Amino acid sequence: MSDTESMTVQTILLVDDEEDIRDVLSISLEDRGYQVYTAENGQTALDMYDQMKPSIVITDIKMPGIDGIELLRELKRRNPDIEVIMITGHGDLELAIQSLKLEATDFVTKPINDDILDIALKRALDRMQMRRQLRAYTENLEKMVEEKTRQLIDAERMAAVGETVSGLSHAIKNIAGGLKGGAFVLEKGITLDNKTYLLQGWEMLKGNVDRIRNLSLNLLDYGKAAAMQYRLCDPNQPVREVSKLMVPQMKSKGILLQTELATDLKPICFDPENIHRSLLNLVTNAFDACIEKNACPEKQVVILQTSKPPGWGVEYRVSDNCGGMDAQVREKIFRTFFSTKGVRGSGIGLMLTNKIVKQHNGVIEVESQPGLGTQFSIRLPERQS
Ligand SMILES: Nc1ncnc2c1ncn2[C@@H]1O[C@H](COP(=O)(O)OP(=O)(O)O)[C@@H](O)[C@H]1O
Numbered sequence: 001m002s003d004t005e006s007m008t009v010q011t012i013l014l015v016d017d018e019e020d021i022r023d024v025l026s027i028s029l030e031d032r033g034y035q036v037y038t039a040e041n042g043q044t045a046l047d048m049y050d051q052m053k054p055s056i057v058i059t060d061i062k063m064p065g066i067d068g069i070e071l072l073r074e075l076k077r078r079n080p081d082i083e084v085i086m087i088t089g090h091g092d093l094e095l096a097i098q099s100l101k102l103e104a105t106d107f108v109t110k111p112i113n114d115d116i117l118d119i120a121l122k123r124a125l126d127r128m129q130m131r132r133q134l135r136a137y138t139e140n141l142e143k144m145v146e147e148k149t150r151q152l153i154d155a156e157r158m159a160a161v162g163e164t165v166s167g168l169s170h171a172i173k174n175i176a177g178g179l180k181g182g183a184f185v186l187e188k189g190i191t192l193d194n195k196t197y198l199l200q201g202w203e204m205l206k207g208n209v210d211r212i213r214n215l216s217l218n219l220l221d222y223g224k225a226a227a228m229q230y231r232l233c234d235p236n237q238p239v240r241e242v243s244k245l246m247v248p249q250m251k252s253k254g255i256l257l258q259t260e261l262a263t264d265l266k267p268i269c270f271d272p273e274n275i276h277r278s279l280l281n282l283v284t285n286a287f288d289a290c291i292e293k294n295a296c297p298e299k300q301v302v303i304l305q306t307s308k309p310p311g312w313g314v315e316y317r318v319s320d321n322c323g324g325m326d327a328q329v330r331e332k333i334f335r336t337f338f339s340t341k342g343v344r345g346s347g348i349g350l351m352l353t354n355k356i357v358k359q360h361n362g363v364i365e366v367e368s369q370p371g372l373g374t375q376f377s378i379r380l381p382e383r384q385s
């Protein structure tokens with residue numbers, strides 16, 4: 001017997017119509033440490049099985065009334081895991097094979113040899129043990145999967161923190177570099193009393209102060225993004241504000257910012273400041289794309305549109321006719337700190353915009369063709385649940 005099986009006394013139900021066999025076999029089984037019940041026919045065996053629930057049944061194959069095969073079938077119907085050892089006579093090979101097909105554990109031929117019976121019993125016990133282990137393993141598996149998933153999430157979170165810190169250091173290092181350069185030129189201007197240097201240094205300082213302001217504003221929003229302040233507002237309002245803010249800057253660089261506002265929009269619930277910031281991020285990116293003169297047409301245009309798609313509260317669209325992105329860039333744009341703008345970019349804008357839209361249960365999509373332009377769309381739901 002295996003270690004675990006030997007700890008508990010196993011019960012056996014012995015079924016045979018011959019009294020002598022029942023007597024001899026039950027003595028020999030009891031000697032081996034089993035608790036044995038006997039039945040003289042199939043029907044009694046079934047009744048006893050229901051009451052005693054033995055772990056193993058040993059049954060003669062040929063019996064009047066319900067025979068061994070029938071009993072086996074009935075027992076397996078009641079409990080597919082029951083171990084049934086068949087006792088066969090000489091020439092019962094056909095029946096023996098049939099019983100194995102019906103999932104009998106083993107068969108032993110009369111006259112019963114103790115060693116062969118031992119082998120059959122060991123087989124039954126091994127199968128019981130295996131089943132128990134399998135059950136325990138399946139139960140554990142669920143716990144293991146849960147634990148592994150938690151470990152994976154922790155690891156991912158740690159990696160994200162690492163990425164955030166290194167991305168941030170990079171962005172700050174760039175700005176610090178810019179500030180240092182500006183200060184150097186400014187100092188030169190002071191020492192040499194050179195107005196050109198003074199102005200140049202001053203412009204560099206100002207630009208970098210703007211960048212640090214933008215970075216910290218975006219980071220502040222990133223931290224705050226968890227709590228949106230939903231209000232019932234006109235969806236066109238943030239577009240008007242962004243346009244007012246950006247038109248003069250863009251015009252000074254020869255870029256047209258055009259707004260096309262839908263007139264059939266109803267007020268919906270959204271966070272006007274965060275949507276303002278999202279649209280500003282999209283327009284700023286379009287502006288940046290236009291400024292990078294490569295692959296830009298003569299007339300650079302950025303269009304900011306609203307519309308009312310069925311089932312949605314509003315759709316914002318920001319399109320430009322400059323630059324565009326290839327598939328490789330497009331795939332990464334929503335990642336934290338992904339930027340193709342070198343020291344001028346922070347790579348926070350789209351990550352933040354994406355997060356804000358998702359928090360609104362909205363959808364953000366991008367279509368872009370290298371050299372032709374880019375179109376971002378943001379759809380917000382009619383109501384926040
Ligand atoms: N309208 C656009 N045209 C071309 N590329 C764009 C556009 N909008 C975004 N991108 C790409 O997505 C990247 C990430 O944008 P963003 O998260 O705002 O960071 P940043 O503007 O600081 O680079 C940009 O660096 C750029 O490569």
Ligand SMILES: [Mg+2]
Nearest residue numbers: 281285349350
């Ligand atoms: Mg940006």
